[in-house]
Amino acid sequence: MSRRIRIKICGLTRADDVRAAAAAGADAVGFNCYRGSPRYVSPDALGPLAAQVPAFLTPVLLFVNATPAEVGEALALVPHALLQFHGAETEAQCTRYGRPYLRAARMGDGVGLLDFERLFSSALALLADAPADGYGGGGKVFDWARLPAPAERHKALVLAGGLDEFNVGAAIAQVRPDAVDVSSGVEQSKGIKDPERIDRFIAAVRAAERNL
Numbered sequence: 001m002s003r004r005i006r007i008k009i010c011g012l013t014r015a016d017d018v019r020a021a022a023a024a025g026a027d028a029v030g031f032n033c034y035r036g037s038p039r040y041v042s043p044d045a046l047g048p049l050a051a052q053v054p055a056f057l058t059p060v061l062l063f064v065n066a067t068p069a070e071v072g073e074a075l076a077l078v079p080h081a082l083l084q085f086h087g088a089e090t091e092a093q094c095t096r097y098g099r100p101y102l103r104a105a106r107m108g109d110g111v112g113l114l115d116f117e118r119l120f121s122s123a124l125a126l127l128a129d130a131p132a133d134g135y136g137g138g139g140k141v142f143d144w145a146r147l148p149a150p151a152e153r154h155k156a157l158v159l160a161g162g163l164d165e166f167n168v169g170a171a172i173a174q175v176r177p178d179a180v181d182v183s184s185g186v187e188q189s190k191g192i193k194d195p196e197r198i199d200r201f202i203a204a205v206r207a208a209e210r211n212l
Contacts, residue, residue, distance in 0.1 A: 006179035011039035130161030
């Protein structure tokens with residue numbers, strides 16, 4: 001039996017896209033709470049979007065150096081959410097909310113995933129992303145060879161950074177991640193998802209699973 005790889009569709013801004021991700025079989029949906037992002041979801045919009053998330057589909061809230069008040073406001077709207085931190089947050093800042101969290105590692109020069117494992121031992125998983133000017137959905141791929149082999153890793157790994165239906169199979173074969181995260185790779189434009197691209201991305205992941 002092949003190992004099931006979890007799929008997160010991130011950067012959702014519309015109710016139709018949340019429903020499309022759920023219908024396609026995604027495991028998690030991500031909402032970007034960083035004001036500097038073109039996919040930013042305001043607190044006024046977050047509640048109605050989260051209301052579209054069905055049971056057993058995990059909502060994820062993405063933050064970049066947010067204040068405790070900002071995180072608290074979002075968690076009040078989506079209290080069962082998984083948190084995702086992309087900025088300069090320390091482990092203490094990530095754990096203060098008492099929620100499971102993902103810690104992003106932007107794989108630029110000098111960044112090592114195993115260093116992040118040591119610094120964020122409490123993280124549910126690490127998310128390896130490409131360095132970019134913004135945070136999330138940059139559409140850039142980094143050198144997957146910079147990631148340690150599965151036998152060397154001690155935490156679950158979410159692979160992000162420029163994934164789409166055409167390269168996710170190769171990414172899975174090389175990296176053997178526990179989950180994959182896609183945003184721009186299933187979009188018509190920033191923040192506007194394409195249901196057919198979501199379907200094809202998920203189909204490509206499932207095909208790659210069968211080859212593991």
